[in-house]
Amino acid sequence: MADASSPALLSAEGLSSFYGRMHALKPTSFTVRQGELVTMLGPNGAGKSTLLRALMRLNKADGSVMFDGQDVSRLSTHELAELGMIMVQEGRGLFGQMSVRENLVLGAYTGRSASGIDSSLDRVFTLFPRLKERLNQISSSLSGGEQQMLAIGRALMAEPKLLMLDEPSLGLAPRVAAEILTTLGNLNKQGLGILLVEQKAPLALKLAQRVYVLSLGRIVAELPAKEIKSHHDLAQYYLH
Ligand SMILES: Nc1ncnc2c1ncn2[C@@H]1O[C@H](COP(=O)(O)OP(=O)(O)OP(=O)(O)O)[C@@H](O)[C@H]1O
Ligand SMILES: [Mg+2]
Missing domain, CATH: 3.40.50.300 (P-loop containing nucleotide triphosphate hydrolases)
Structure with a gap:
Protein backbone atom coordinates (compact mmCIF):
# COMPACT_ATOMS: atom_id res chain seq x y z
CA MET A 1 0.00 0.00 0.00
CA MET A 85 -5.36 7.60 -17.27
CA ILE A 86 -8.90 6.28 -17.41
CA MET A 87 -12.04 7.91 -16.04
CA VAL A 88 -15.46 6.53 -15.21
CA GLN A 89 -17.77 9.49 -15.78
CA GLU A 90 -20.67 10.64 -13.67
CA GLY A 91 -23.72 8.96 -15.22
CA ARG A 92 -21.51 6.09 -16.37
CA GLY A 93 -21.48 6.89 -20.11
CA LEU A 94 -22.43 3.42 -21.30
CA PHE A 95 -23.61 2.60 -24.79
CA GLY A 96 -27.18 1.81 -23.77
CA GLN A 97 -28.23 -0.14 -26.84
CA MET A 98 -25.14 -2.33 -26.80
CA SER A 99 -24.66 -5.51 -24.87
CA VAL A 100 -22.52 -5.93 -21.78
CA ARG A 101 -19.90 -7.71 -23.87
CA GLU A 102 -19.83 -4.98 -26.54
CA ASN A 103 -19.44 -2.27 -23.92
CA LEU A 104 -16.56 -4.15 -22.33
CA VAL A 105 -14.74 -4.83 -25.57
CA LEU A 106 -15.07 -1.16 -26.55
CA GLY A 107 -13.19 -0.28 -23.39
CA ALA A 108 -10.11 -2.13 -24.58
CA TYR A 109 -7.87 0.02 -26.69
CA THR A 110 -7.38 -0.76 -30.35
CA GLY A 111 -4.19 -2.54 -31.11
CA ARG A 112 -4.57 -4.96 -28.18
CA SER A 113 -4.26 -8.63 -29.09
CA ALA A 114 -7.31 -10.88 -28.80
CA SER A 115 -5.61 -12.82 -26.00
CA GLY A 116 -4.87 -9.57 -24.15
CA ILE A 117 -8.54 -8.61 -24.41
CA ASP A 118 -9.58 -12.07 -23.17
CA SER A 119 -7.35 -11.83 -20.12
CA SER A 120 -8.74 -8.35 -19.31
CA LEU A 121 -12.26 -9.78 -19.66
CA ASP A 122 -11.41 -12.61 -17.26
CA ARG A 123 -10.14 -10.13 -14.72
CA VAL A 124 -13.37 -8.10 -14.99
CA PHE A 125 -15.50 -11.23 -14.58
CA THR A 126 -13.55 -12.25 -11.49
CA LEU A 127 -14.26 -8.84 -9.97
CA PHE A 128 -17.87 -8.65 -11.13
CA PRO A 129 -19.25 -12.18 -11.71
CA ARG A 130 -22.68 -10.67 -12.38
CA LEU A 131 -21.43 -9.14 -15.61
CA LYS A 132 -20.44 -12.57 -16.88
CA GLU A 133 -23.96 -13.85 -16.25
CA ARG A 134 -25.38 -10.95 -18.30
CA LEU A 135 -22.94 -10.81 -21.20
CA ASN A 136 -25.55 -10.54 -23.93
CA GLN A 137 -27.97 -8.30 -22.06
CA ILE A 138 -28.50 -4.78 -23.43
CA SER A 139 -26.74 -2.48 -20.99
CA SER A 140 -29.66 -0.05 -20.59
CA SER A 141 -31.67 -2.91 -19.08
CA LEU A 142 -29.15 -3.56 -16.28
CA SER A 143 -29.87 -2.37 -12.76
CA GLY A 144 -28.15 0.81 -11.61
CA GLY A 145 -25.56 -1.15 -9.65
CA GLU A 146 -24.87 -3.46 -12.57
CA GLN A 147 -24.47 -0.46 -14.87
CA GLN A 148 -21.89 1.01 -12.51
CA MET A 149 -20.09 -2.36 -12.42
CA LEU A 150 -20.10 -2.36 -16.21
CA ALA A 151 -18.77 1.20 -16.36
CA ILE A 152 -15.92 0.23 -14.02
CA GLY A 153 -15.38 -3.04 -15.89
CA ARG A 154 -15.17 -1.17 -19.17
CA ALA A 155 -12.60 1.24 -17.68
CA LEU A 156 -10.54 -1.73 -16.45
CA MET A 157 -10.53 -3.20 -19.95
CA ALA A 158 -8.15 -0.37 -20.87
CA GLU A 159 -5.68 -1.68 -18.23
CA PRO A 160 -5.44 1.70 -16.48
CA LYS A 161 -2.52 2.82 -14.33
CA LEU A 162 -4.80 5.38 -12.72
N1 LIG B 1 -21.27 22.98 -18.51
C1 LIG B 1 -21.31 23.92 -17.56
N2 LIG B 1 -21.56 25.22 -17.85
C2 LIG B 1 -21.58 26.18 -16.90
N3 LIG B 1 -21.36 25.95 -15.61
C3 LIG B 1 -21.11 24.67 -15.24
C4 LIG B 1 -21.07 23.59 -16.19
N4 LIG B 1 -20.81 22.45 -15.53
C5 LIG B 1 -20.70 22.79 -14.22
N5 LIG B 1 -20.87 24.11 -14.05
C6 LIG B 1 -20.78 24.83 -12.77
O1 LIG B 1 -19.49 24.66 -12.24
C7 LIG B 1 -19.54 24.43 -10.83
C8 LIG B 1 -18.88 23.12 -10.47
O2 LIG B 1 -19.66 22.08 -11.06
P1 LIG B 1 -19.26 20.54 -10.97
O3 LIG B 1 -20.18 19.80 -11.85
O4 LIG B 1 -17.80 20.40 -11.21
O5 LIG B 1 -19.55 20.23 -9.43
P2 LIG B 1 -19.57 18.84 -8.67
O6 LIG B 1 -18.71 19.01 -7.45
O7 LIG B 1 -19.21 17.74 -9.59
O8 LIG B 1 -21.08 18.72 -8.19
P3 LIG B 1 -22.04 17.42 -8.07
O9 LIG B 1 -21.70 16.80 -6.75
O10 LIG B 1 -23.40 18.02 -8.08
O11 LIG B 1 -21.78 16.52 -9.23
C9 LIG B 1 -21.01 24.52 -10.44
O12 LIG B 1 -21.27 25.81 -9.97
C10 LIG B 1 -21.74 24.26 -11.75
O13 LIG B 1 -22.98 24.93 -11.80
MG1 LIG C 1 -20.22 16.10 -10.30
Whole structure:
Protein backbone atom coordinates (compact mmCIF):
# COMPACT_ATOMS: atom_id res chain seq x y z
CA MET A 1 0.00 0.00 0.00
CA ALA A 2 1.15 3.53 -0.74
CA ASP A 3 2.65 5.71 1.97
CA ALA A 4 4.12 9.19 2.12
CA SER A 5 7.36 7.97 0.56
CA SER A 6 5.74 6.44 -2.52
CA PRO A 7 6.52 8.33 -5.74
CA ALA A 8 3.81 10.36 -7.45
CA LEU A 9 1.73 8.68 -10.12
CA LEU A 10 -0.24 11.85 -10.91
CA SER A 11 0.52 15.36 -9.83
CA ALA A 12 -1.42 18.44 -10.84
CA GLU A 13 -0.06 21.96 -10.29
CA GLY A 14 -2.35 24.94 -10.62
CA LEU A 15 -5.02 23.00 -12.52
CA SER A 16 -7.74 25.52 -13.33
CA SER A 17 -10.88 25.55 -15.44
CA PHE A 18 -13.60 28.00 -16.48
CA TYR A 19 -17.10 27.76 -17.88
CA GLY A 20 -17.31 31.02 -19.78
CA ARG A 21 -16.38 33.56 -17.12
CA MET A 22 -17.23 31.27 -14.22
CA HIS A 23 -14.05 30.04 -12.56
CA ALA A 24 -15.33 26.60 -11.52
CA LEU A 25 -11.92 25.19 -10.61
CA LYS A 26 -9.50 27.69 -9.04
CA PRO A 27 -5.79 26.82 -9.45
CA THR A 28 -5.59 23.51 -7.66
CA SER A 29 -2.65 21.25 -6.82
CA PHE A 30 -2.87 17.63 -5.73
CA THR A 31 -1.14 14.28 -6.02
CA VAL A 32 -2.01 10.61 -6.30
CA ARG A 33 0.95 8.41 -5.39
CA GLN A 34 1.75 5.07 -6.97
CA GLY A 35 -0.62 2.48 -5.54
CA GLU A 36 -2.60 5.07 -3.60
CA LEU A 37 -6.36 5.47 -3.26
CA VAL A 38 -7.18 9.16 -2.87
CA THR A 39 -10.71 10.32 -2.15
CA MET A 40 -11.76 13.82 -3.22
CA LEU A 41 -14.79 14.95 -1.23
CA GLY A 42 -17.01 17.92 -1.78
CA PRO A 43 -20.63 19.01 -1.80
CA ASN A 44 -22.84 19.63 -4.85
CA GLY A 45 -21.27 22.15 -7.19
CA ALA A 46 -17.85 22.08 -5.46
CA GLY A 47 -16.10 21.41 -8.77
CA LYS A 48 -15.42 17.68 -8.43
CA SER A 49 -16.57 16.71 -11.93
CA THR A 50 -14.87 19.81 -13.34
CA LEU A 51 -11.59 18.71 -11.74
CA LEU A 52 -11.77 15.24 -13.29
CA ARG A 53 -12.88 16.61 -16.66
CA ALA A 54 -10.04 19.16 -16.57
CA LEU A 55 -7.53 16.39 -15.79
CA MET A 56 -8.79 14.32 -18.72
CA ARG A 57 -8.95 17.41 -20.99
CA LEU A 58 -12.66 16.89 -21.52
CA ASN A 59 -12.87 20.52 -20.40
CA LYS A 60 -10.41 23.25 -21.28
CA ALA A 61 -7.90 23.68 -18.48
CA ASP A 62 -4.74 25.53 -17.51
CA GLY A 63 -1.98 24.30 -15.25
CA SER A 64 0.44 21.42 -15.47
CA VAL A 65 -0.10 17.72 -15.00
CA MET A 66 2.59 15.08 -14.61
CA PHE A 67 1.62 11.44 -15.01
CA ASP A 68 3.88 8.46 -14.52
CA GLY A 69 6.99 10.61 -14.80
CA GLN A 70 5.88 12.47 -17.93
CA ASP A 71 4.54 15.98 -18.53
CA VAL A 72 1.08 15.34 -20.00
CA SER A 73 -0.19 18.92 -19.82
CA ARG A 74 -0.52 19.21 -23.58
CA LEU A 75 -1.93 15.79 -24.37
CA SER A 76 -5.46 15.05 -25.63
CA THR A 77 -8.03 12.92 -23.84
CA HIS A 78 -7.26 10.03 -26.14
CA GLU A 79 -3.50 10.28 -25.59
CA LEU A 80 -4.01 10.42 -21.82
CA ALA A 81 -6.16 7.31 -21.99
CA GLU A 82 -3.51 5.51 -23.99
CA LEU A 83 -0.98 6.29 -21.25
CA GLY A 84 -3.30 4.71 -18.69
CA MET A 85 -5.36 7.60 -17.27
CA ILE A 86 -8.90 6.28 -17.41
CA MET A 87 -12.04 7.91 -16.04
CA VAL A 88 -15.46 6.53 -15.21
CA GLN A 89 -17.77 9.49 -15.78
CA GLU A 90 -20.67 10.64 -13.67
CA GLY A 91 -23.72 8.96 -15.22
CA ARG A 92 -21.51 6.09 -16.37
CA GLY A 93 -21.48 6.89 -20.11
CA LEU A 94 -22.43 3.42 -21.30
CA PHE A 95 -23.61 2.60 -24.79
CA GLY A 96 -27.18 1.81 -23.77
CA GLN A 97 -28.23 -0.14 -26.84
CA MET A 98 -25.14 -2.33 -26.80
CA SER A 99 -24.66 -5.51 -24.87
CA VAL A 100 -22.52 -5.93 -21.78
CA ARG A 101 -19.90 -7.71 -23.87
CA GLU A 102 -19.83 -4.98 -26.54
CA ASN A 103 -19.44 -2.27 -23.92
CA LEU A 104 -16.56 -4.15 -22.33
CA VAL A 105 -14.74 -4.83 -25.57
CA LEU A 106 -15.07 -1.16 -26.55
CA GLY A 107 -13.19 -0.28 -23.39
CA ALA A 108 -10.11 -2.13 -24.58
CA TYR A 109 -7.87 0.02 -26.69
CA THR A 110 -7.38 -0.76 -30.35
CA GLY A 111 -4.19 -2.54 -31.11
CA ARG A 112 -4.57 -4.96 -28.18
CA SER A 113 -4.26 -8.63 -29.09
CA ALA A 114 -7.31 -10.88 -28.80
CA SER A 115 -5.61 -12.82 -26.00
CA GLY A 116 -4.87 -9.57 -24.15
CA ILE A 117 -8.54 -8.61 -24.41
CA ASP A 118 -9.58 -12.07 -23.17
CA SER A 119 -7.35 -11.83 -20.12
CA SER A 120 -8.74 -8.35 -19.31
CA LEU A 121 -12.26 -9.78 -19.66
CA ASP A 122 -11.41 -12.61 -17.26
CA ARG A 123 -10.14 -10.13 -14.72
CA VAL A 124 -13.37 -8.10 -14.99
CA PHE A 125 -15.50 -11.23 -14.58
CA THR A 126 -13.55 -12.25 -11.49
CA LEU A 127 -14.26 -8.84 -9.97
CA PHE A 128 -17.87 -8.65 -11.13
CA PRO A 129 -19.25 -12.18 -11.71
CA ARG A 130 -22.68 -10.67 -12.38
CA LEU A 131 -21.43 -9.14 -15.61
CA LYS A 132 -20.44 -12.57 -16.88
CA GLU A 133 -23.96 -13.85 -16.25
CA ARG A 134 -25.38 -10.95 -18.30
CA LEU A 135 -22.94 -10.81 -21.20
CA ASN A 136 -25.55 -10.54 -23.93
CA GLN A 137 -27.97 -8.30 -22.06
CA ILE A 138 -28.50 -4.78 -23.43
CA SER A 139 -26.74 -2.48 -20.99
CA SER A 140 -29.66 -0.05 -20.59
CA SER A 141 -31.67 -2.91 -19.08
CA LEU A 142 -29.15 -3.56 -16.28
CA SER A 143 -29.87 -2.37 -12.76
CA GLY A 144 -28.15 0.81 -11.61
CA GLY A 145 -25.56 -1.15 -9.65
CA GLU A 146 -24.87 -3.46 -12.57
CA GLN A 147 -24.47 -0.46 -14.87
CA GLN A 148 -21.89 1.01 -12.51
CA MET A 149 -20.09 -2.36 -12.42
CA LEU A 150 -20.10 -2.36 -16.21
CA ALA A 151 -18.77 1.20 -16.36
CA ILE A 152 -15.92 0.23 -14.02
CA GLY A 153 -15.38 -3.04 -15.89
CA ARG A 154 -15.17 -1.17 -19.17
CA ALA A 155 -12.60 1.24 -17.68
CA LEU A 156 -10.54 -1.73 -16.45
CA MET A 157 -10.53 -3.20 -19.95
CA ALA A 158 -8.15 -0.37 -20.87
CA GLU A 159 -5.68 -1.68 -18.23
CA PRO A 160 -5.44 1.70 -16.48
CA LYS A 161 -2.52 2.82 -14.33
CA LEU A 162 -4.80 5.38 -12.72
CA LEU A 163 -8.54 4.86 -12.42
CA MET A 164 -10.60 7.99 -11.77
CA LEU A 165 -14.23 7.70 -10.76
CA ASP A 166 -16.87 10.41 -10.53
CA GLU A 167 -19.33 9.53 -7.75
CA PRO A 168 -19.62 5.80 -8.48
CA SER A 169 -22.02 5.30 -5.56
CA LEU A 170 -24.46 7.99 -6.75
CA GLY A 171 -28.07 6.82 -6.78
CA LEU A 172 -27.28 3.29 -5.62
CA ALA A 173 -28.75 1.43 -2.65
CA PRO A 174 -26.24 1.49 0.26
CA ARG A 175 -25.54 -2.23 0.00
CA VAL A 176 -24.78 -2.03 -3.72
CA ALA A 177 -22.67 1.10 -3.27
CA ALA A 178 -20.71 -0.70 -0.55
CA GLU A 179 -20.13 -3.69 -2.83
CA ILE A 180 -18.75 -1.42 -5.55
CA LEU A 181 -16.57 0.66 -3.24
CA THR A 182 -15.20 -2.51 -1.62
CA THR A 183 -14.22 -3.80 -5.05
CA LEU A 184 -12.39 -0.52 -5.69
CA GLY A 185 -10.60 -1.00 -2.38
CA ASN A 186 -9.55 -4.50 -3.48
CA LEU A 187 -8.25 -3.17 -6.80
CA ASN A 188 -6.21 -0.64 -4.86
CA LYS A 189 -4.81 -3.41 -2.65
CA GLN A 190 -3.63 -5.08 -5.85
CA GLY A 191 -1.66 -1.89 -6.56
CA LEU A 192 -3.96 0.21 -8.75
CA GLY A 193 -3.83 3.99 -8.24
CA ILE A 194 -7.35 5.36 -7.75
CA LEU A 195 -8.75 8.88 -7.58
CA LEU A 196 -12.25 8.56 -6.19
CA VAL A 197 -14.60 11.53 -6.19
CA GLU A 198 -17.55 11.32 -3.84
CA GLN A 199 -19.97 13.72 -2.22
CA LYS A 200 -20.43 11.88 0.99
CA ALA A 201 -19.38 8.29 1.46
CA PRO A 202 -17.91 7.11 4.77
CA LEU A 203 -16.69 3.91 3.12
CA ALA A 204 -14.80 5.90 0.49
CA LEU A 205 -12.93 7.50 3.39
CA LYS A 206 -12.22 4.20 5.08
CA LEU A 207 -10.70 2.78 1.91
CA ALA A 208 -8.64 5.86 1.13
CA GLN A 209 -5.10 6.51 2.24
CA ARG A 210 -5.53 10.24 1.75
CA VAL A 211 -8.39 12.70 1.41
CA TYR A 212 -8.80 16.11 -0.17
CA VAL A 213 -11.81 18.29 0.47
CA LEU A 214 -12.96 20.54 -2.35
CA SER A 215 -15.26 23.48 -1.74
CA LEU A 216 -16.27 26.26 -4.15
CA GLY A 217 -13.61 25.21 -6.63
CA ARG A 218 -10.72 25.09 -4.14
CA ILE A 219 -9.02 22.38 -2.10
CA VAL A 220 -9.66 23.44 1.49
CA ALA A 221 -8.20 20.43 3.30
CA GLU A 222 -5.80 17.56 2.70
CA LEU A 223 -5.25 14.88 5.29
CA PRO A 224 -4.63 11.19 5.81
CA ALA A 225 -8.04 9.51 5.79
CA LYS A 226 -7.67 8.20 9.33
CA GLU A 227 -7.31 11.74 10.66
CA ILE A 228 -10.66 12.94 9.40
CA LYS A 229 -12.31 11.70 12.60
CA SER A 230 -10.30 14.16 14.64
CA HIS A 231 -11.43 17.11 12.50
CA HIS A 232 -14.77 17.79 14.04
CA ASP A 233 -16.35 19.82 11.23
CA LEU A 234 -15.28 17.40 8.51
CA ALA A 235 -16.33 14.36 10.51
CA GLN A 236 -19.74 15.93 11.17
CA TYR A 237 -20.26 16.48 7.50
CA TYR A 238 -18.68 13.47 5.85
CA LEU A 239 -18.88 10.58 8.28
CA HIS A 240 -22.64 10.42 8.74
N1 LIG B 1 -21.27 22.98 -18.51
C1 LIG B 1 -21.31 23.92 -17.56
N2 LIG B 1 -21.56 25.22 -17.85
C2 LIG B 1 -21.58 26.18 -16.90
N3 LIG B 1 -21.36 25.95 -15.61
C3 LIG B 1 -21.11 24.67 -15.24
C4 LIG B 1 -21.07 23.59 -16.19
N4 LIG B 1 -20.81 22.45 -15.53
C5 LIG B 1 -20.70 22.79 -14.22
N5 LIG B 1 -20.87 24.11 -14.05
C6 LIG B 1 -20.78 24.83 -12.77
O1 LIG B 1 -19.49 24.66 -12.24
C7 LIG B 1 -19.54 24.43 -10.83
C8 LIG B 1 -18.88 23.12 -10.47
O2 LIG B 1 -19.66 22.08 -11.06
P1 LIG B 1 -19.26 20.54 -10.97
O3 LIG B 1 -20.18 19.80 -11.85
O4 LIG B 1 -17.80 20.40 -11.21
O5 LIG B 1 -19.55 20.23 -9.43
P2 LIG B 1 -19.57 18.84 -8.67
O6 LIG B 1 -18.71 19.01 -7.45
O7 LIG B 1 -19.21 17.74 -9.59
O8 LIG B 1 -21.08 18.72 -8.19
P3 LIG B 1 -22.04 17.42 -8.07
O9 LIG B 1 -21.70 16.80 -6.75
O10 LIG B 1 -23.40 18.02 -8.08
O11 LIG B 1 -21.78 16.52 -9.23
C9 LIG B 1 -21.01 24.52 -10.44
O12 LIG B 1 -21.27 25.81 -9.97
C10 LIG B 1 -21.74 24.26 -11.75
O13 LIG B 1 -22.98 24.93 -11.80
MG1 LIG C 1 -20.22 16.10 -10.30
